[in-house]
Amino acid sequence: MKTNEVFKTILNRRSIRKYINREIPDSIIESILDAARWAPSGLNNQPWRFSVIKDAHIKEKLSSLTKYGKIIKNSGTCIAVFYNIPSGYNRDKDLMSIGASIQNILLASESLGIGAVWLGEILNRKEEVNSLLEIEKDNELAAVIALGYPDETPSKNRKSLESLMLKKFGKT
Numbered sequence: 001m002k003t004n005e006v007f008k009t010i011l012n013r014r015s016i017r018k019y020i021n022r023e024i025p026d027s028i029i030e031s032i033l034d035a036a037r038w039a040p041s042g043l044n045n046q047p048w049r050f051s052v053i054k055d056a057h058i059k060e061k062l063s064s065l066t067k068y069g070k071i072i073k074n075s076g077t078c079i080a081v082f083y084n085i086p087s088g089y090n091r092d093k094d095l096m097s098i099g100a101s102i103q104n105i106l107l108a109s110e111s112l113g114i115g116a117v118w119l120g121e122i123l124n125r126k127e128e129v130n131s132l133l134e135i136e137k138d139n140e141l142a143a144v145i146a147l148g149y150p151d152e153t154p155s156k157n158r159k160s161l162e163s164l165m166l167k168k169f170g171k172t
């Protein structure tokens, strides 16, 4: 197993759902968004769009749209990630690109000492999120990422590599 900085960040990252009450500086959010926009995308179409929510009143309203609302309410900042449909060329590939962009958000956060969690359940209320954030219909909600300085150090297991392997061809 390799142990360079990238590997450490990948392996140490956990979903963080509890945060201390400390504001995240704008410069850190900007760095995290920069990491997001450098993700790969099919045809380099960059179909992601972002909305940053720091305002407590809007966070409160956003939190009412998911059963994970407490996480949103207690977070320092949320990033809503959207699929910009007019930039798209293939829905499957575009959404995979957006997933890569979200993973960059999670890894950049980890590397900057910020805890983050990818919230997908809120997609059940996509349209209401758009109207709350005043986002036009041609941007479809892909995820909300809650961010904050960590107040927990959760652990998680993974399936063994062996159990994930399908057919093998040739020696490795």
Ligand SMILES: Cc1cc2nc3c(=O)[nH]c(=O)nc-3n(C[C@H](O)[C@H](O)[C@H](O)COP(=O)(O)O)c2cc1C
Residues within 6 Å of the ligand: 013, 014, 015, 016, 017, 068, 117, 118, 119, 120, 121, 122, 154, 156
């Ligand atoms: C597509 C997707 C949707 C998710 N939705 C939620 C969610 O709505 N609420 C939540 O608390 N965690 C959510 N998570 C976080 C997962 O629960 C978490 O990544 C998983 O349990 C593995 O834990 P780890 O991130 O700490 O390694 C989501 C993760 C992904 C990738």
